């Protein structure tokens with residue numbers, strides 16, 4: 001059975017980049033640090049790359065949940081493995097060989113995940129879940145923080161929850177986009193294990209307190 005403890009993963013995309021180290025240390029109650037990599041091609045926005053990821057890894061012992069919103073992820077995964085990623089999540093829309101890539105990532109001792117855009121159905125990927133430690137269900141169109149939560153994406157979460165539990169898999173279901181005090185409970189009820197929160201954490205007066213509040217609402 002998958003663990004059902006809510007894991008909270010603040011996204012540093014919403015942090016103040018001019019003091020990134022401090023911002024990573026401002027969330028001691030985070031379970032993971034969510035690292036959003038955007039290449040300006042797969043998504044129409046550019047964030048940062050492997051060097052910044054390695055810098056984040058140097059200031060924290062927390063696990064880095066690296067979300068690759070990039071084309072040709074197979075070309076770049078080694079950079080993120082070397083940067084200290086604990087889990088690498090790539091988009092199924094960006095590769096032809098999602099199972100092969102997951103096997104490669106796992107062979108390096110790193111957890112592997114896939115993510116899907118809101119318009120991509122989950123059904124085609126259910127047979128491959130055993131190869132993945134994590135699935136990120138996007139509840140916004142990837143590319144930007146601060147967008148509105150898409151509740152209809154929870155249908156994918158319900159499907160995943162059912163299949164993962166029936167098969168006794170440990171794949172973690174993570175939701176990403178628009179998670180806040182207003183939306184987190186419905187996601188938890190649908191069966192989400194891990195919650196990414198960008199603006200709800202780093203837009204708050206006290207980011208660590210925001211994490212505690214989100215966790216309480218998800219419990």
Ligand code: DX5
Pocket residue numbers: 011013014034036067140141142143144145146147176177178179196197198199200
């Ligand atoms: C969106 C990113 C998200 C984003 C979440 O493309 O994958 O991780 O940072 O930000 P909020 O929580 O503000 O929607």
Ligand code: ZN
Pocket residue numbers: 011034035036067176196
């Ligand atoms: Zn993300």
